[in-house]
Amino acid sequence: MRKLMVFNQVSLDGYFTDRVGDMSWARRRDPEWMKFQSENAGGDAELVFGRITYEMMASFWPTPQAREAMPQVADAMNRMRKSVFSRTLEHATWQNTRVVKGDLVTEVHKMKAEPGPDLLLMGSGQIIAQLTQARLIDEYQIVVTNTVLGSGRTMFEGVTCLPGLTLTKTQSFDNGNVVLWYSLST
Numbered sequence: 001m002r003k004l005m006v007f008n009q010v011s012l013d014g015y016f017t018d019r020v021g022d023m024s025w026a027r028r029r030d031p032e033w034m035k036f037q038s039e040n041a042g043g044d045a046e047l048v049f050g051r052i053t054y055e056m057m058a059s060f061w062p063t064p065q066a067r068e069a070m071p072q073v074a075d076a077m078n079r080m081r082k083s084v085f086s087r088t089l090e091h092a093t094w095q096n097t098r099v100v101k102g103d104l105v106t107e108v109h110k111m112k113a114e115p116g117p118d119l120l121l122m123g124s125g126q127i128i129a130q131l132t133q134a135r136l137i138d139e140y141q142i143v144v145t146n147t148v149l150g151s152g153r154t155m156f157e158g159v160t161c162l163p164g165l166t167l168t169k170t171q172s173f174d175n176g177n178v179v180l181w182y183s184l185s186t
Contacts, residue, residue, distance in 0.1 A: 053123030
């Protein structure tokens with residue numbers, strides 16, 4: 001059974017986007033953080049997105065600017081298999097991407113049962129909330145950034161269940177980022 005993991009950055013006050021949906025506040029370009037991102041991107045996973053996150057990622061990672069700024073991450077992002085959940089997107093233009101139209105929870109159950117690499121969900125707050133509610137996310141990798149936004153969107157809007165989470169690992173960085181790894185408690 002494949003695991004479903006989330007990797008997202010949040011502000012110190014818990015928002016993954018600001019009030020207008022911008023995530024540029026999360027960019028940190030110091031060497032230590034860039035090394036972590038490059039090493040973390042080197043793994044084998046199938047990326048999972050909602051349409052909004054997909055369109056943002058697809059507009060950057062295949063570009064020369066992405067290859068110049070973060071070559072290892074760009075290579076990994078472009079190489080990896082990707083699934084985008086959307087009711088409106090007709091086809092995907094980013095290489096190795098398929099559009100999934102069915103019911104989110106049903107389709108993720110199927111994907112987890114298929115052979116293949118683990119699934120990595122990035123961005124996509126509405127999807128994270130629904131899959132948290134359905135207890136389908138096995139691990140959360142949350143990067144807490146030393147920025148206060150004051151308002152925005154959380155990844156858990158509308159979640160009414162309280163999933164038990166166990167902190168399994170932490171890593172801090174000189175730029176103020178702290179990565180927290182949580183696993184779903186059984």
